Amino acid sequence: MTALDLTKKAGFALAVATIVTVSVFPFYYAVITSFETGTALFEVNYLPQGFDFGNYLAVLGQQAFPRNVLNSVFIATATVGAALLLAVTAAYALSRVRFRGRGLLLMTILAVSMFPQIAVLSGLFEMVRFLGIFNTPWAMILSYTIFTLPFTVWVLTTFMRDLPVEIEEAAIVDGASPWVVITQVFLPLLWPAMVTTGLLAFIGAWNEFLFALTFTASETTRTVPVAIALLSGASQFETPWGTIMAASVIVTVPLIVLVLIFQRKIVAGLTAGGVKG
Amino acid sequence: MAHIQLHDIRKSYGAAEVIKGVDLEIRAGEFMVFVGPSGCGKSTLLRLISGLTSISSGELLFDGARMNSKVPSDRGIAMVFQSYALYPHMTVYENMAFGMKLAKAGKAAIRERVERAAEMLQIGHLLERLPRQLSGGQRQRVAIGRAICRDPRVFLFDEPLSNLDAALRVATRLEIAKLHHDMEKATMVYVTHDQVEAMTLADRICVLRDGKVEQVGTPADLYEKPNSTFVAGFIGSPKMNLLNGAIAAGHGCRTLGIRSEHIDITGEGAVWSGEVVHAEDLGSDTYLYVDIGAEEPVVVRREGRRAIALGETVGLRPRPENLHRFDAGGLPLH
Numbered sequence: 001m002t003a004l005d006l007t008k009k010a011g012f013a014l015a016v017a018t019i020v021t022v023s024v025f026p027f028y029y030a031v032i033t034s035f036e037t038g039t040a041l042f043e044v045n046y047l048p049q050g051f052d053f054g055n056y057l058a059v060l061g062q063q064a065f066p067r068n069v070l071n072s073v074f075i076a077t078a079t080v081g082a083a084l085l086l087a088v089t090a091a092y093a094l095s096r097v098r099f100r101g102r103g104l105l106l107m108t109i110l111a112v113s114m115f116p117q118i119a120v121l122s123g124l125f126e127m128v129r130f131l132g133i134f135n136t137p138w139a140m141i142l143s144y145t146i147f148t149l150p151f152t153v154w155v156l157t158t159f160m161r162d163l164p165v166e167i168e169e170a171a172i173v174d175g176a177s178p179w180v181v182i183t184q185v186f187l188p189l190l191w192p193a194m195v196t197t198g199l200l201a202f203i204g205a206w207n208e209f210l211f212a213l214t215f216t217a218s219e220t221t222r223t224v225p226v227a228i229a230l231l232s233g234a235s236q237f238e239t240p241w242g243t244i245m246a247a248s249v250i251v252t253v254p255l256i257v258l259v260l261i262f263q264r265k266i267v268a269g270l271t272a273g274g275v276k277g
Numbered sequence: 278m279a280h281i282q283l284h285d286i287r288k289s290y291g292a293a294e295v296i297k298g299v300d301l302e303i304r305a306g307e308f309m310v311f312v313g314p315s316g317c318g319k320s321t322l323l324r325l326i327s328g329l330t331s332i333s334s335g336e337l338l339f340d341g342a343r344m345n346s347k348v349p350s351d352r353g354i355a356m357v358f359q360s361y362a363l364y365p366h367m368t369v370y371e372n373m374a375f376g377m378k379l380a381k382a383g384k385a386a387i388r389e390r391v392e393r394a395a396e397m398l399q400i401g402h403l404l405e406r407l408p409r410q411l412s413g414g415q416r417q418r419v420a421i422g423r424a425i426c427r428d429p430r431v432f433l434f435d436e437p438l439s440n441l442d443a444a445l446r447v448a449t450r451l452e453i454a455k456l457h458h459d460m461e462k463a464t465m466v467y468v469t470h471d472q473v474e475a476m477t478l479a480d481r482i483c484v485l486r487d488g489k490v491e492q493v494g495t496p497a498d499l500y501e502k503p504n505s506t507f508v509a510g511f512i513g514s515p516k517m518n519l520l521n522g523a524i525a526a527g528h529g530c531r532t533l534g535i536r537s538e539h540i541d542i543t544g545e546g547a548v549w550s551g552e553v554v555h556a557e558d559l560g561s562d563t564y565l566y567v568d569i570g571a572e573e574p575v576v577v578r579r580e581g582r583r584a585i586a587l588g589e590t591v592g593l594r595p596r597p598e599n600l601h602r603f604d605a606g607g608l609p610l611h
Contacts, residue, residue, distance in 0.1 A: 175350030
């Protein structure tokens with residue numbers, strides 16, 4: 001029996017190790033490569049060969065790159081803010097207000113997320129031009145919000161539907177307007193869902209490439225993924241892998257930090273105790 | 278303190294009418310209990326009074342002022358829900374202060390009122406706790422405290438004791454009775470499906486059936502003079518014996534009602550006799566189920582615990598002054 005247990009445990013450990021290796025290895029390799037320069041870049045090695053911060057200095061020394069990082073931070077944050085504000089209010093209506101065509105509306109919202117980006121690209125481009133926001137961060141904020149909202153609305157609607165109706169009714173009796181119900185009663189209970197959806201929206205906006213490439217024209221308005229893709233070497237025949245890897249590591253670390261911070265904030269069972277149970 | 282009047286109140290959901298024209302007067306300072314089987318519309322009626330559900334037609338007046346289109350918070354009501362409905366992320370203090378805070382009351386005024394309510398309900402030591410750190414009984418007391426803090430004209434209770442266990446239910450029932458006594462000013466409307474709660478708490482009871490008022494009266498009225506077989510069967514525990522067929526015909530009616538305590542076990546002058554098929558010994562009383570040839574055995578209360586063996590045949594004599602006679606429509610004959 002102990003032998004069997006041991007085999008089981010070993011098998012489990014092996015499976016975990018495989019999954020971790022497969023998912024972490026590309027990033028690990030990027031980190032190692034980012035510390036290498038010159039011809040060392042093209043030698044395959046799996047252990048760090050020394051720490052050369054040359055690539056990082058080169059990336060940060062480029063005039064536009066720090067600006068691109070700021071652009072990305074601003075756009076992703078604004079997208080999350082806009083998406084959550086709209087999604088929370090929409091979710092309240094979709095989960096709590098009875099009106100004709102509610103199911104149809106929900107399905108339509110879901111359908112929006114089925115369009116591939118490329119299909120709506122030209123239409124969006126016209127819209128962006130019409131609004132006069134081409135080559136500004138607002139073009140990205142608008143398009144990312146459009147693509148994030150269906151998911152955010154659906155998750156929050158499902159979550160809000162599960163909140164006890166009596167709590168809302170108690171608040172109404174206490175004199176709360178819908179806005180007060182949402183902000184002072186529901187929001188504190190929705191934190192776990194808000195953090196999760198907000199984080200996913202942030203990651204999506206942070207990593208998006210196609211819209212960012214299409215809706216920007218100058219170096220200073222680019223976001224990080226575009227900037228990295230357009231990094232050029234000494235000559236047009238050289239791909240600067242070292243700086244690309246360094247830039248990639250720089251933009252990935254904030255995401256990892258964000259996830260680690262909010263992971264602890266995702267506290268389940270916050271609603272326990274309000275109603276029976 | 279509010280005098281509540283309901284004039285031909287109706288509520289429909291689509292084609293289904295749930296409340297079918299209720300006329301009712303609830304006097305100022307009165308403890309009114311709505312009671313009835315599930316689905317009779319008692320909770321809906323309470324929600325119509327609260328304003329959480331809109332009235333389809335009819336008129337609702339508080340002290341003569343029309344309330345139909347007022348929002349709940351403008352009606353001067355407070356509500357205690359079956360599931361407590363406390364705000365889970367707020368402490369007991371914040372829960373009780375929330376309504377006053379929204380009404381923009383001063384900090385000192387809020388503190389004073391919350392502390393007075395907490396003292397009244399003996400939850401002063403819990404003010405800094407979160408709802409999830411409280412027991413069921415404590416949570417319901419906080420919910421009642423939150424209602425008191427609103428200083429309402431009308432208290433509305435929607436089956437507030439249903440989620441509590443039996444012992445706690447009795448204790449909380451006493452507290453609600455005491456609360457009504459202490460707050461002479463407030464009118465209270467209380468919904469329950471438990472007729473014992475109705476009997477023990479109410480100044481007057483309103484029995485509802487299928488969206489209509491069946492009878493309104495004091496507990497004693499309803500107990501002694503039920504004006505339908507439905508009320509007769511619903512009020513009182515154990516329920517009134519309702520006999521049909523030949524036995525009823527012998528008394529010149531369609532249905533004959535007699536309560537268990539109004540039947541004597543006797544050797545001579547017995548009107549009915551039958552075999553004891555079951556006995557429930559409650560210590561103070563014993564309930565005997567006697568098969569006298571009716572559809573169901575007749576329940577007879579006997580004081581004390583003198584045992585009668587199952588299968589024994591006993592003679593029964595109903596007290597003539599306590600017989601209830603009903604016609605074919607379930608209405609009383611006099």
